[in-house]
Amino acid sequence: MLTLLLYVLIVGLVAAVLFLLAGAVFGRSEELGPLPEGTTATVLPVDGISGADVRSLRFQQVVRGYKAGEVDWALARLAARIDELQGQLAQAKAAQVPATTPPQPPAGTDPR
Numbered sequence: 001m002l003t004l005l006l007y008v009l010i011v012g013l014v015a016a017v018l019f020l021l022a023g024a025v026f027g028r029s030e031e032l033g034p035l036p037e038g039t040t041a042t043v044l045p046v047d048g049i050s051g052a053d054v055r056s057l058r059f060q061q062v063v064r065g066y067k068a069g070e071v072d073w074a075l076a077r078l079a080a081r082i083d084e085l086q087g088q089l090a091q092a093k094a095a096q097v098p099a100t101t102p103p104q105p106p107a108g109t110d111p112r
Helices: 002-026 051-055 068-095
Strands: none
Touching: 051 068
16 A cells, blocks of 8 residues: 555656646746737727628637627627628629610611
């Protein structure tokens, strides 16, 4: 029984030393400071927001915040609606006939 206890203690000690050694060699990674008040890491394009832009949004996580499932649901609905409206707009623009040239009189008539 004493042998098993010594074995567990030695394995734990070796693991702790290796953990501390790895932490000293590789560091604890870079710690980023908090964002300044009133700024956000969330980015949207200035013009031409698409459904893909809404789908790619990511928000900061905070202790007190919104439920992630509800935010995801709302963003999915917004993205689908944006895609639908942009499709309707493209169809409407394609259906318009450009009136760039004035109508020509029929052939064989005098334009006076």
